[in-house]
Amino acid sequence: MRRAAALALVLATALLIRGAASGEPLRTAALALGFALIAAALVGDLFERLKLPRVSGYLLLGLLCGPNLANIISRSMARELQVVNGLAIALIALMAGLEINFMRLRPRLAAMARLGGVILAALYAGLFVVFWATWRWLPIAPHETGLARLAIAALVTIIVASFSPTVTIAVITDTRSRGPLSELTLAVVVLGDLALILSFTVAMQFVHWALGGVGPTQVGVVPRVAWEVVGSLGFGAAVGAVFALYLRYIGRELTLVMLGLCVVLSAVGPRLDFEPLLAALAAGLVVENVTGGGGKALTEAVEQGARPVLIVFFAAAGASLHLDALAVIGVVAVAVAALRLALILGGTALGVRHSGIDPEQGRLVWMGLISQAGVTLGLTIIVAAEYPTWGTNIETLLVALIALHELIGPVLFKWALARSGEIGQMDAVAAVAPGAAPADTPA
Amino acid sequence: MKKSAPGFREAGGADPIDAALGDRQASPGIGRLDLLLRTRLALGLEATAAPTLVFLPLGVVCGPYGLNLLSSAVLAHLDAVVSVALAALGVFVGLALDLRSREDRRLFLAADVESGVTVVIVAAAVLFLLHSWQAPIDAPASAIALALGIAAAASSGGGADAPAGSFQQLATHIAELDDVMPIVAGGFVIVALGGAPLAETVRLAGLTVVVGLLIAVAGWLLFERAHDPAERGVFVLGALLLLGGAAAYLSLSPLLTGLVAGLFWRWSPGRADQIIRNDLQKIQHPLVLLLLLTAGASLEWSRLAIWLIAPFVLFRVTGKLMGAKLATQLAAPLAAADLGAYLLPPGVIGIAFALNVQQVASPVTGAAIVTAVAVGSLVCELLALIEPPGRAEGR
Numbered sequence: 001m002r003r004a005a006a007l008a009l010v011l012a013t014a015l016l017i018r019g020a021a022s023g024e025p026l027r028t029a030a031l032a033l034g035f036a037l038i039a040a041a042l043v044g045d046l047f048e049r050l051k052l053p054r055v056s057g058y059l060l061l062g063l064l065c066g067p068n069l070a071n072i073i074s075r076s077m078a079r080e081l082q083v084v085n086g087l088a089i090a091l092i093a094l095m096a097g098l099e100i101n102f103m104r105l106r107p108r109l110a111a112m113a114r115l116g117g118v119i120l121a122a123l124y125a126g127l128f129v130v131f132w133a134t135w136r137w138l139p140i141a142p143h144e145t146g147l148a149r150l151a152i153a154a155l156v157t158i159i160v161a162s163f164s165p166t167v168t169i170a171v172i173t174d175t176r177s178r179g180p181l182s183e184l185t186l187a188v189v190v191l192g193d194l195a196l197i198l199s200f201t202v203a204m205q206f207v208h209w210a211l212g213g214v215g216p217t218q219v220g221v222v223p224r225v226a227w228e229v230v231g232s233l234g235f236g237a238a239v240g241a242v243f244a245l246y247l248r249y250i251g252r253e254l255t256l257v258m259l260g261l262c263v264v265l266s267a268v269g270p271r272l273d274f275e276p277l278l279a280a281l282a283a284g285l286v287v288e289n290v291t292g293g294g295g296k297a298l299t300e301a302v303e304q305g306a307r308p309v310l311i312v313f314f315a316a317a318g319a320s321l322h323l324d325a326l327a328v329i330g331v332v333a334v335a336v337a338a339l340r341l342a343l344i345l346g347g348t349a350l351g352v353r354h355s356g357i358d359p360e361q362g363r364l365v366w367m368g369l370i371s372q373a374g375v376t377l378g379l380t381i382i383v384a385a386e387y388p389t390w391g392t393n394i395e396t397l398l399v400a401l402i403a404l405h406e407l408i409g410p411v412l413f414k415w416a417l418a419r420s421g422e423i424g425q426m427d428a429v430a431a432v433a434p435g436a437a438p439a440d441t442p443a
Numbered sequence: 444m445k446k447s448a449p450g451f452r453e454a455g456g457a458d459p460i461d462a463a464l465g466d467r468q469a470s471p472g473i474g475r476l477d478l479l480l481r482t483r484l485a486l487g488l489e490a491t492a493a494p495t496l497v498f499l500p501l502g503v504v505c506g507p508y509g510l511n512l513l514s515s516a517v518l519a520h521l522d523a524v525v526s527v528a529l530a531a532l533g534v535f536v537g538l539a540l541d542l543r544s545r546e547d548r549r550l551f552l553a554a555d556v557e558s559g560v561t562v563v564i565v566a567a568a569v570l571f572l573l574h575s576w577q578a579p580i581d582a583p584a585s586a587i588a589l590a591l592g593i594a595a596a597a598s599s600g601g602g603a604d605a606p607a608g609s610f611q612q613l614a615t616h617i618a619e620l621d622d623v624m625p626i627v628a629g630g631f632v633i634v635a636l637g638g639a640p641l642a643e644t645v646r647l648a649g650l651t652v653v654v655g656l657l658i659a660v661a662g663w664l665l666f667e668r669a670h671d672p673a674e675r676g677v678f679v680l681g682a683l684l685l686l687g688g689a690a691a692y693l694s695l696s697p698l699l700t701g702l703v704a705g706l707f708w709r710w711s712p713g714r715a716d717q718i719i720r721n722d723l724q725k726i727q728h729p730l731v732l733l734l735l736l737t738a739g740a741s742l743e744w745s746r747l748a749i750w751l752i753a754p755f756v757l758f759r760v761t762g763k764l765m766g767a768k769l770a771t772q773l774a775a776p777l778a779a780a781d782l783g784a785y786l787l788p789p790g791v792i793g794i795a796f797a798l799n800v801q802q803v804a805s806p807v808t809g810a811a812i813v814t815a816v817a818v819g820s821l822v823c824e825l826l827a828l829i830e831p832p833g834r835a836e837g838r
Contacts, residue, residue, distance in 0.1 A: 006664040010685070013657040017689050020650060027691040027802075029523040034684030038661070041677045045670075307673045308680055 007042040010035065014065075014072045032077035033084075036315040037308055039065065044311065053414040054174050055167065055314050059406060062318020073319045081316035086266030087259070088313035089166055090280040091306055094262060096169040096186060097240075097284015098302065105183060112184060114355035115348075115362060116191035119369070122347030123161040123340070124199075130339055131156055139332060140397065141390035151210035155203045156394055159379050160340060160401065163192045164409065165277060167371035170310055171413045173302075179422035180361040185368030185413070190281065193375065194229070197275055200379055201225045207387075224273075232274040236282030239265060243283060244291035247298065254301030259309075277375070317373060321406065322399045333400035340401075344369050367416035371409025372402045493599070493788055493824045498732055499817055502739015513740035521737055525798055527687035528730040530701035531723060532795050534686070536622045537705020538716055550613065553770040554620035557786065558596035560769055561762030562628065566592030568758040569751065578747055582808040586636045590800045591751065593632060594816040595759040596625040599790025614785035617770060622792045623702070629796050630699035636804045637694055651695040655703030658685045662704065663711050666718045679722040694803045698796060731791055738794045738817045741801060743810040751815035756822045763787055788827040789820040 014035045040058040047057030065072040073081070105112070131153045136142045141152055168189045172182045201224060243261050247254070265283060266276045287298075344366045352362035380398040384391035417423050505512040513521075542548050570588035573580065580587060598618040634647040662682040669675035686704055690697035708715040742748075767783035797816035801809030 002664045002668055006661045009657055009661040009664070013654060013661070013685070013689065016657070017654065017692055020693055027522060027526070027694075028688075030526050030684050030688030031692045032688070033523075034681050034686075034688045037677055037684060038665070038681035041674065041681065042665075045674075303673045304676055308677050311677065 003042050003045065007039060010038050010042075011065075011072070014039075018072060018074075028074070028077045029080040029083065032073060032080045033312060035065075036062065036073065036081055036312050036319075040311045040315040041307075051414075051418070053171050053410040055170050055310070055410045056407070056414075058311050058314035059318035059321070059410070062315035063321050063323070063407075064318075066319030066321070068321070068323050073315075078316060078319040081312055081319060084309055084312045084316065086270075086276060087262050088309045090262035090266040090276045091259070091309050092166045092169045092173075093277045093280035094258070094265070094284040095173050095302055095306060096165065096190065097281045097286075098288045098298070099169075099172070099178070100183075100186065100190075100285055100288065102285075102289050105187070108180075108183075108357070109187075111356045112187040113191065115184070115351040115357050115365070116188040118351035118354060119188060119344065119347035119365075120161070120192055120195050122350060123343045124157055126343040126346075127160055127340065128153060128157040139329060140393045144390070147210040151203070151207040152390065155200075155207055155383065156397075158196065158199045158203050159376060159383070159394065159398060160336060161192075162196050162372060162376045162379070163189045163369050164371040164373040164375060164405075165189045165193050166313075166375070167373050167406065167410055168368050168413065170314070171368075171410050171417070173306065174310070175414060175417055175423045176426040177417045177422040178425040179420060180358070181364055181368070181416060181420040182422055184357065184361060184365050188365060188369060192369075193277060196375070196379075197229060197278070198225055201228065204383075204386075211387075228273055228275055229278065231272065232269065232276075232278035233282045235269060235272065235274050236265065236279030237286050239279070240283030240286030241290070244287045247287070248291065251297060254297055255305040258298075258301050259305050317406065321403045323403060329396050329400045333397060333404060336397065337401055337404050341370065361420075364416040364420055367412040370405055370412055372398075372405040377402055493790075493827075494732065494735060495789070495791065495794070495820055495824050498735035499739040499794075499821055502736040503742055504739075505736065506740030506742065508742075509740075513736065518737065518740055521733070522802065523688070523691065524733060525737055526691035526697045526802070527683055528734050529697035529795050529799055530687035530690065530704075531683055531726065531730050532734075532792060533626060533698040533701020533703075534683070534705035534708075534719065534723065535701075535727065536626060536698075536792070537702045537707075538709050538720060539619055540623060540706060540709060549773060550616050551620045551623070553773040554617045555624045556773060557617065557763070557766035557770040557782075558598075558621035558624045560766035561596040561759060562589070562592040562625065564592075564762035564765065565595040565755065565758045568754055572750075572754055576750060578750060580747065580808060581805045582636055583638065586632055587808060587812065589628070589632045590636065590797070590804075590812055591755055591815065593625040593629045594793040594796045594800075594812070595755060595762060595789070595819070597622045597790055597792035597796070598763070598786040599788045599792075610781065611785070614782050617782065618786055618790075621786070622790075625792065625796065626696070626698045626702045629799070630696040633694070633696040633699075633799055633803055636800060636808075647693070647695060648699075650693065651690065651699045652703050654689045654693075654695070655686065655700035656707060658682055658689065658700070659704035659707035659711075661685075662719070663708060663713065663715045666715045667713050675718065676722060679719060682719075683723075691802070696799055698792075698799060734791060734795050734798060738798055738813060741798070741810065742814045742817060744814065745807065745811050747807070747811040748814035748818075751811060752818050752822070755815050755819035756826075759789070759819065759823060760787065760826065784827075787823055789823045794820055 014031075017031065040061040043061040044054035044057035047060075048054050062073065062078075064070055067073065067075040067078055102109070131138065132149070135144075135149055135153060138156075140156060141149075144152055168185055171177075172186065239261060243257070246257060261283070262280065265280045269276045269279045348362065348366040348369075351357070352359050352365075355362070376398060380391075380395045384395040414423075502513065503509055507513070507515050507518075540551075542551055566585075566588040569591050570584055572578075573584045573588065598621050630651050631644060631648045634644045634651075639647060659682075662678065665678040665682075666675060669678055682704070686700045687697045689695070690700045705719075708719055763786045764783040767786055771782055794813075794817055797813045801813045803809075804812065
């Protein structure tokens, strides 16, 4: 009751302030952040009580209060909220890295890789064949033929097939889940992200070449991809090593230092063409696997620092969801979403059969692969900027798909985690060995 | 009032606000800055070093006219953080205001008289000088004069580690309480600088209070019911962002929204004040340092700014001494000269208010006021070194 009253008060205050302003003031950042933080936290809590993911609550609050609906968060405020995007993506990937312990996963690593490989192969092959076959009816570039059609279809396939590591990791962290399903899903989305970076870079070069632009040999695809992937991992590992030393020898003000680390990863990395997500993941892996993790202090720091960043990140994502795109391209988007879902389901079934993964553990993995968010959007923006004619058509389709998947994905994944009994297991492990590494982690 | 470990005003020690907030553990970074301040002891100076003396010049060095680490673009990005820092300062002042005992109310009255006299003297003098000089200004002269008067009125006594009931503690308490009236008056001046008519100014100042109250009530409903420390942190941070952000959005005073919220949390039932104190302690010192660095980096040596520095210092000192004389009539055990010496160091509230003025005023006027107040505060801190608080008491 108190929380409902507080939410009503915060909403009333925001409405009062918005109503009292003449025009659109310039200084909106702090108000947008404060409103999103409190209101989304309260709606997330409400969702938690309804057995739904908090992340969905943050998204819904953003969507309802965003510029497309109530307009409490105006378009400029929504843009201001996105200042946390880079930080949030780095933080989420760091948290993912901290959850992946190779010693613990070693017996299943090969099987996980096989499962991921089969799912990705099924997705890529299935989507490409259907897009190619139905090209003239797809509202992208129906007039293109031959090599150009092949290249654009490949590019669309790669983007549509992408997962959302951020949403997957956020749901796992938010529900404090740990167990085979969490680990398996995490492994597949990370693998998917690696494949996405590689295949997107290659596909863009192919499109350049097919449309008569710069040839792939002239720009050096292999060195570029190698720099991006290997460089990102190396940069992240170096930052992770420095953080591990800090943890061991100083270990104070961890929340602040961890957030600073994520700022470095998200701000410095892209200037060197490094992928922040990969770099942060590598940093987390180094801390967890080389130094044995940061123990309880780091867990608390992550919990303290991650909560506000995640809330604002997902509220901003909700406020930026383009329902209008869904209205414009709804039928096609729903059809493509249904195809993607079917392929993920089929790919998972096939992968479980051929990977040696315990079917009980593997059969729910598909539910963690539905979400799409920032990474996908980022790629479509690159395409639209480079090819305004048909690129913007891809952007409209993908924005509609993201709107669908971002609302459905977290709910499905939390349901899967609940069914597998993994929710809350992160805390259970910590309670067994407070201040130490998980029980099944070798010292 | 709770006693804190001796240290340094606003950067980790014996500030009245710190005292009200209780003991804290300095972070390693702040600890090193403390060390820097302690070098004053080696120079034979008082241990109550003001961070203004260190961080304002550091801001100048890092600013656009120095190393350009705090470039104009960075300062623009920091604008939102400055609003939140101002709101946090307002909350600190509100939380520290306790008027339950008759003695507290008497001291509060004395503090109001003292700060009121300073406001009147500085504002009247500046208004007269602006008219005499025909100075090139692009805002109402009365608003500029009042802004300088208000910035001059705040003090930082720096004797929170004094024995209970001692002269030093009473003087420090007055210095602490004299921030309240300038913040309230500042709420009106910030609105008036926008050039609104009187009725609109009153309405907007009222809106500042209403917004502060609404956010305070929302916070009060949430703080105690948070499920865990992380969620409580979210609520506290959100409330602060809302207090600063709402004021920034409407070009109002974040100091006043923060003060109103702080007062509400101080006087409302429950543990809201304790919770916000504990959580704000973690960010108090970084915020103060940020304000001082930003102020230092924002200095611009215009003719108007240079003209205003000397009158600001001169009439501030006059106002403080005359105000102290009147205040001693209300706070009997204090001697006027001693109290005046205690009230001389300006602390950070005046600079914070000047930064708020810069946010809402035209660039020329805003920069001139920040420069005059910041440099004037620096000079007042140096004067306080020459005649440190407590020396008069010992005579």
